[in-house]
Amino acid sequence: MADIIQLLPDSIANQIAAGEVVQRPASVVKELMENAIDAAADDIKVIVKEAGKILIQVIDNGTGMSETDARLSFERHATSKIKKAEDLFQLRTMGFRGEALASIAAIAHVEMKTRMPVKELGTLLLIEGSEVKKQEQTAFEAGTSISVKNLFYNIPARRNFLKSTPVEM
């Protein structure tokens, strides 16, 4: 019999992996708030429209990111929180997989604004379905804002099986 196993294209593998990290809008809120806490923020704003079906935005006053880190943060397995396997035994952060932002960006439209306090200008990034649509310098307060729109736009099964707005809320 002929061989039948194929390697999935990265884009599909990413979408499937993303579904494991993000099951519903609340998963996005959790991941973004954990990132804000890990970034030492002591002021975190959460804006949610239609239980996150329209918009989820988390704004923090944490460390912010350099332009290069902002871009890298959306890659899979990209993390500043561990460097080697032993680090897993002394975690001091909520995240460590380097999966959350890559997952969210694979299945939604994401806008990130981020600025490190020492820098004059920050970075604006627009990513849709893992594709970088825009990257430019921007004026922004110190910290990070991430807006997530059209969650599950490319996974109709997930989008259609979201519960009612009050339940998701």
Ligand SMILES: Nc1ncnc2c1ncn2[C@@H]1O[C@H](COP(=O)(O)OP(=O)(O)OP(=O)(O)O)[C@@H](O)[C@H]1O
């Ligand atoms: N709000 C933020 N402020 C500053 N840096 C951030 C923020 N959010 C993400 N980052 C940076 O981007 C990296 C990637 O974030 P992401 O959430 O994808 O992975 P993680 O937090 O390292 O691990 P996990 O997938 O378990 O959450 C983080 O390691 C961190 O360096």
Ligand SMILES: [Mg+2]
């Ligand atoms: Mg995280």
